[in-house]
Amino acid sequence: MGTVHEERRSRLRERCSAAGLDGALVTRPGNVRWLTGMPAAEALLVTRDRAVVAVAHPAREREDGIEERRVLPGREPGLVVVEAVGATGLLGVEEHDLTVTRHRALAAGSGASLVDLGHAVEQLRLVKDEDELNCLRVAGEIADQALGELLESILVGRSERHLAMELERRMVDHGADAPAYPVRVGTGEHAGRSRHLPGDRRVEEGDFLTVSLGACYRGYRSHATRTFVVGLSPEEWQIDLHRAVFAAQRAAREALLPGAAYEDPLKAARRELERHGYSDPLDDGVGHGLGLDATEEPTLRPGEFGKLEHRVPVTVGLGVGIPGRGGVRIEDSLVVRPLEDGGPELLTITTKELLAL
Amino acid sequence: MGTVHEERRSRLRERCSAAGLDGALVTRPGNVRWLTGMPAAEALLVTRDRAVVAVAHPAREREDGIEERRVLPGREPGLVVVEAVGATGLLGVEEHDLTVTRHRALAAGSGASLVDLGHAVEQLRLVKDEDELNCLRVAGEIADQALGELLESILVGRSERHLAMELERRMVDHGADAPAYPVRVGTGEHAGRSRHLPGDRRVEEGDFLTVSLGACYRGYRSHATRTFVVGLSPEEWQIDLHRAVFAAQRAAREALLPGAAYEDPLKAARRELERHGYSDPLDDGVGHGLGLDATEEPTLRPGEFGKLEHRVPVTVGLGVGIPGRGGVRIEDSLVVRPLEDGGPELLTITTKELLAL
Known part of the structure; x- marks a missing residue:
């Protein structure tokens, strides 16, 4: 039994695994907060065994099971977390949240193959606890x-x-x-x-x-x-x-x-x-x-x-x-x-x- | 001499013309407002001879030289204005504003070839009057x-x-x-x-x-x-x-x-x-x-x-x-x-x- 956020990330991992994804990059702010409890996190990468968030400023209260990486101004937060983890293979991204420009930067810089994660996290959030x-x-x-x-x-x-x-x-x-x-x-x-x-x-x-x-x-x-x-x-x-x-x-x-x-x-x-x-x-x-x-x-x-x-x-x-x-x-x-x-x-x-x- | 917004749209038309574009679809809210004076407009299409905005609700005060089209909920505002004008050929879009999902809907539904307009409008807005x-x-x-x-x-x-x-x-x-x-x-x-x-x-x-x-x-x-x-x-x-x-x-x-x-x-x-x-x-x-x-x-x-x-x-x-x-x-x-x-x-x-x- 982990924290409520660890359990939510486990449910996302199950979805990814079922879809054949090696990881999911979550960028929509409400989705990131729901999966981390961190209001100011800018992006979350969930892979089989890790969870890394990008933050503009380190949080004072850390969330269990999450690694933090600092985003410098002008840097793509998604790339910051992908670089922390290394090669990710097939990566789900939120195409309804990412702009074309950000998506292009991720495709060029991540070394991963990007596929649409769709509204997977929104679906998980639908029924409330x-x-x-x-x-x-x-x-x-x-x-x-x-x-x-x-x-x-x-x-x-x-x-x-x-x-x-x-x-x-x-x-x-x-x-x-x-x-x-x-x-x-x-x-x-x-x-x-x-x-x-x-x-x-x-x-x-x-x-x-x-x-x-x-x-x-x-x-x-x-x-x-x-x-x-x-x-x-x-x-x-x-x-x-x-x-x-x-x-x-x-x-x-x-x-x-x-x-x-x-x-x-x-x-x-x-x-x-x-x-x-x-x-x-x-x-x-x-x-x-x-x-x-x-x-x-x-x-x-x-x-x-x-x-x-x-x-x-x-x-x-x-x-x-x-x-x-x-x-x-x-x-x-x-x-x-x-x-x-x-x-x-x-x-x-x-x-x-x-x-x- | 037109209104200040008409003059701004003329400057954008010159940019488009120089870049070989048949029109520009502007979606970033500050850019749309700067070119129309309409705070609630959701998208603006500028072609050689027309300017059409998409609005959720018709404005009470109309701006000279602009046609209005109503967007129904769930519809892509960019498509609403493109459909009002018909075939547009080569269309500049703001890839730093459009999500991948919206861009795909526009590419599929507009019949136009989409190219990146980049920060053309932001550049025009840089120096203030x-x-x-x-x-x-x-x-x-x-x-x-x-x-x-x-x-x-x-x-x-x-x-x-x-x-x-x-x-x-x-x-x-x-x-x-x-x-x-x-x-x-x-x-x-x-x-x-x-x-x-x-x-x-x-x-x-x-x-x-x-x-x-x-x-x-x-x-x-x-x-x-x-x-x-x-x-x-x-x-x-x-x-x-x-x-x-x-x-x-x-x-x-x-x-x-x-x-x-x-x-x-x-x-x-x-x-x-x-x-x-x-x-x-x-x-x-x-x-x-x-x-x-x-x-x-x-x-x-x-x-x-x-x-x-x-x-x-x-x-x-x-x-x-x-x-x-x-x-x-x-x-x-x-x-x-x-x-x-x-x-x-x-x-x-x-x-x-x-x-x-």
């Missing part, structure tokens, strides 16, 4: 706390940018390493959009206000989005739109069961939107995996084929907007679990009701 | 203001993480789009390091305190690093170390003249450090270009060959530490200018004296 899920639970709680505190303060007159910065600060106050991604705040006509960057627009009475935030805790990243109405009484169109998005997002969440197809949550959400009189193809999908990367596999969007598995954390979210008036977006982080375990586990528990603030 | 320099000046001022305010508050007992978040918030308060990069704060034994991530250590009396921050203003990113002593009277070793780093950084700054070799500032800094009794090869270099990317060409480190040009903005910084006790790091953003124009222009004017806070 209990420690990983605990980190995600804490990340979800931190975001909930930050959002809860913000909602107790006065919002009218404050800019999107200020609200976003305050949420980022509050998450760090509650123990986050950092925000999981830049916090997004949209008010008025910006509300409900998935990729709106916070700007100078200030919150006004009667606005929809959409907040998307996540915490990063020990490297693991949560996602949550909520939409509120500012002022005492939401208008009829706001209540209707919120009801439709709320119902569609709930239907998508309830479809998150082991064995369900990746497209099932999306189809459930579309059906529910239509039942409420809204039509949206949801081309961007309704969710994705999460973990050490803010966006991981699987992707819950049209045309993706695969089946959900027990202990895979995913986001489920969608938004509908009315041009010029804004919209509603609701998103959660959840863990896929079978019904006998209580069904999907919600990591972001802040209310999704239409609060009037 | 007056508008770009103005953005950098504002970015430098914003960081100065944020730092000045922080220094008026009580520091003892506050954590690195809190100080970093406060600086980020203050920069946004003063008009930054965002921090140029995550603010770094190191206190005590962490002081003086270039890549220390802010943690839970709290500021104590007698500590060195190093702060590295930059603002992003209209996309342009400044850098500055300062080191202070916390408490009334710095110790002798702190004064000595600060004096050495201060002198070496000044020597490097003074070597920033048009026509100087990229290695000259580094050599000047090394000489001055030695004169003060410290020896450091400065392997990480003493600076780099800045602009729409936080780190641009040129790189001022050993083994880089080239000459500095008028109106190229660069950072100049270095740090020296004593294991277990911390160190001093000082860094500025400057613009290369000839002596008859007053010599290097300092963009980050906050004092570099050893303040005792």
